[in-house]
Amino acid sequence: GDSVTQMEGPVTLSEEAFLTINCTYTATGYPSLFWYVQYPGEGLQLLLKATKADDKGSNKGFEATYRKETTSFHLEKGSVQVSDSAVYFCAPAGGTSYGKLTFGQGTILTVHP
Amino acid sequence: NAGVTQTPKFQVLKTGQSMTLQCAQDMNHNSMYWYRQDPGMGLRLIYYSASEGTTDKGEVPNGYNVSRLNKREFSLRLESAAPSQTSVYFCASQHSQGRELFFGEGSRLTVL
Numbered sequence: 001g002d003s004v005t006q007m008e009g010p011v012t013l014s015e016e017a018f019l020t021i022n023c024t025y026t027a028t029g030y031p032s033l034f035w036y037v038q039y040p041g042e043g044l045q046l047l048l049k050a051t052k053a054d055d056k057g058s059n060k061g062f063e064a065t066y067r068k069e070t071t072s073f074h075l076e077k078g079s080v081q082v083s084d085s086a087v088y089f090c091a092p093a094g095g096t097s098y099g100k101l102t103f104g105q106g107t108i109l110t111v112h113p
Numbered sequence: 114n115a116g117v118t119q120t121p122k123f124q125v126l127k128t129g130q131s132m133t134l135q136c137a138q139d140m141n142h143n144s145m146y147w148y149r150q151d152p153g154m155g156l157r158l159i160y161y162s163a164s165e166g167t168t169d170k171g172e173v174p175n176g177y178n179v180s181r182l183n184k185r186e187f188s189l190r191l192e193s194a195a196p197s198q199t200s201v202y203f204c205a206s207q208h209s210q211g212r213e214l215f216f217g218e219g220s221r222l223t224v225l
Contacts, residue, residue: 043117043203044205045216046214093210100146
C-alpha cells in the first residue's frame, strides 16, 4: 500500500523563522497530496493540497509543491508565528490505497516568541 | 454548518464494557472513516465505508465493529473494551476517494 515518511519532530523555532517539514511518499500512479494541521485539542483540518505534478498548494502563508520526480511534498513557510504551533500531517491519497489517505506520523511544531 | 459530528467527546470505560461511538456528517459525502490517534503513532485507520452499504477493515480493526447506518451515519462499536483501546478516535468523511477528508473533533476514550 501507500506509505509516507515525515520529518521527525519535534521542531522548535523562534517566531519569524523559516520552516521546512519534509515529506516523501510511496504510491502508485498520480496520488493527490495533502497537508493537514491539528491544533491542540482539536481535530485535523486541511491546510493545503495538490492534485497533480508541479502543482503548488498554498494557504495561510504555507506552501508545498508536488514533486513527482522526487516523490516529495515538503511544507514551507517563510515566517512562522506562535499561532502556527501545532502538529502537521502529510498524506497522499494514492492508487494502491484506492483513494484513501495514508497519514504520516505527524511533526510537532512549537514556535516561541 | 456542522460538518462531521462525533459523540461522545469523552468517555471512561472499565475493561470488558461495551460502547458505541457515533458519527454523522451533513455534507452528503459517500465515504466515511474511523481512525485512532496514539502518541507517536500518527493516525491509524480502523474501518472505513467507501459508500452506503459497504464497510471494510483498515490497518487496526481487531476489537472493533462498525455500522454504516445510512449515508449520514457511521458508528464504531467496542464490544469488550481493553486498556489498549485507550485512544483518541476520529471520524472523517470524504466526498469520493482521492478527495480531502473532513474530520470530527475527536472522542477521547479511556479504558481502565
